[in-house]
Amino acid sequence: MSVAPACRCPPTCHNRVSQHGPKVPLEIFKTGKTGWGVRSLSFIPSGSFVCEYVGEVLQETEAERTENDEYLFDIGRDDDDDDDDDDDDDDDEEKDSQSSKSEMTAEGLGYTIDAAKCGNVGRFINHSCTPNMHAQDVLWDHDDKRMPHVMLFAEKNIRPLQELTYDYNYNIGNVRKNGKVKEKKCFCGSSKCRLRLY
């Protein structure tokens, strides 16, 4: 996770790669089997920031009650923090934040971004089992690890007009609605397709 809420560098700092919105010209288009999708009109070099997944931030329990669950994105569940903080105070803060994070997940107090009613182009990006982008948690305007921004970055060089995708990473067999396990077929078309979205 990128964590720099206390950074005093100016807004023009070149390290602020995802805070100023998308720079790539994106187009929403009708795909064959997966509804609307997104592609870029220009070449995207590997590692570039593409766009944010924007929506309403809901508590997990609220999100479970939404009618339309097509645009939900669970946030703050990653435990792959690799920040190397050697300051003692920062270490204490880190531990507090980590324990509140695991309590939150255990008690269903996590957060979810819901892009059904309001969002941006990110809501139209489809899943692929061999994606060309990945989602990265980013903190820049606050330091609450339970509700990071979700930023999408190119995983490889992406040709113009190639569909943009990321791995939704659903826990197959564990997506439920009203207690019932839900199933959805995956139509990503990859030779490594896992066949189910969830």
Ligand SMILES: C[S@@+](CC[C@H](N)C(=O)[O-])C[C@H]1O[C@@H](n2cnc3c(N)ncnc32)[C@H](O)[C@@H]1O
């Ligand atoms: C965030 S929306 C993506 C945009 C969507 N295609 C649309 O038309 O609005 C997620 C939904 O798109 C569909 N979808 C995305 N990727 C898919 C895939 N690989 N296979 C089947 N359906 C997919 C599913 O219905 C999923 O719940």
